[in-house]
Amino acid sequence: MENNDKNIILIGMPGSGKTTIGELISQKRNMKFCDIDHYIEEKEGQSIPEIFKDYGEVYFRKLETSAVEAVSKYKGYVLSSGGGVIKFPRNMEVLRQSGIIIFINRSVEDIISDVETEGRPLLKDGKEKIYNLYDERISLYRRYCDYEVANDGSLEATVKKIIEIVKNTFY
Secondary structure, rough: OOOOOOEEEEEOOOOHHHHHHHHHHHHHOOOOOEEHHHHHHHHHHHOHHHHHHHOHHHHHHHHHHHHHHHOOOOOOEEEOOOOHHHOOHHHHHHHHHEEEEEEOOOOHHHHHHHOOOOOOOOOOOOOOOHHHHHHHHHHHHHOOOOOEOOOOOOOOHHHHHHHHHHHHHOO
């Protein structure tokens, strides 16, 4: 990789494929990978659902902002964000400074068909909540991304689209 100081940041809805796609991109591009939610869990010694249950969403969002500030200092990473990272402009300003932001847009119907709501605190009220979240967040995802990529085919096809964007942007 020629420009290895830039990060590839993936944003999108819960269940859009950010983590899986991010891991595949990191393998194909020989980059390191960091899932910001996993980073928070390791640092806190608790799962995201436990953090939400014990301390609430406001506390979690503060942890998320701290995590974004920490991982944005990484260089040459693929970063997978939590679905709500876009709720705070500060998060997106910090992420934008570290690389290219790709919005992985997957249809709500596809998300509902295979998302597991058990480990997702904001979806615990049922899969119909995904429609509400999508409506609330779609304009923010689009505002903050540099590129939007539809995850509407195979994972390989989506990864290939993102890698092409990155090549054409950085290299």
